[in-house]
Amino acid sequence: MNDLSFKRQPVFCTRDALTLICVCCCLLTISGCEQASEQKVIPESSTVADQPQKETSLPRASQQVSQTVVSDRVEGQQVSVLLEVPHQRVKPGTSFPLTVKFEIAPLWEIRALDEQPANVATQLKLELSEVFQTQDDWQAPPPGRSLSSDSHPVYSGQVEFKKMIQVSKDAPPGEYKISSQVQYQACDEFRCLSPTKVKLKLTVRIE
Structure with a gap:
């Protein structure tokens, strides 16, 4: 046993x-299965879920405009005005065109130059340094007729006014301001807005 x-x-x-x-x-x-299952769970408060998105700021519209052009353009406005020269740098004894452009919304209009009464007519006044002289009057397109009952002369759509600027032969080098004061009244077939005055400035460099 x-x-x-x-x-x-x-x-x-x-x-x-x-x-x-x-x-x-x-x-x-x-035990291993429980640890593996716990590692796959990402809590909602994780730093990955809360990571803020980076925003890229775009340059302002005023920073995108060339120095040879200045405008008072506003989105939704009935009339906008633009002042333009072809080149920012000029030489003594040369001449260049200065342009004032109107962009008028559909069904709106502005009065022609020097119409009466003067306080509602379209007016263009230049303020120039002594190194610049103007040549001739404004070159203006022929006006149309208003939609109102009196059919007075008006401009509509896109309109350009040009004037030649002469640079003095003895102009010293440097930067010079060119200003244009613009007055207009925007109207449609049934009403008119208050007259508007805009002052636009450009810098031209003489080399």
Whole structure:
């Protein structure tokens, strides 16, 4: 009997060891699965979700306009005015055209130059340095007829007025201002707005 019990004892110990190993493996497997599942979850308060988007600021419209052009243009306005020269740099003894452009919204109009009464007529007045002289009068397109009952002369759509500017032969180098004061009254078929005065300035450099 002693021999049989001695032989069975190793078998009993081997089974317990295998059972213990299997239990440990199962626990390790379950623990690993729980850790793996926890790592895949990204909380809503994560720094990735809250990262602010960078905004790229665009340059203002005034910064995009060439120095040879200045305008009072406003979105939705009935009339806008633009003052323009072809080149910012000029030489003594030369001449260049100065242009005043009107952009008039559809169904709106402005009165012709020097119409009566004067306080509602379109007027263009230049303020020049002594190194500049004007040549002749404003070159203006022929006006049309108003939609109102009296059919007075008016401009509509896009209109350009030009005047030649002469640079003195002895003009010293430097930067000089050119200003244009513009007056107009915008009207449609049924009403007129208050007269508007605009002053536009350009800088021209004499080399």
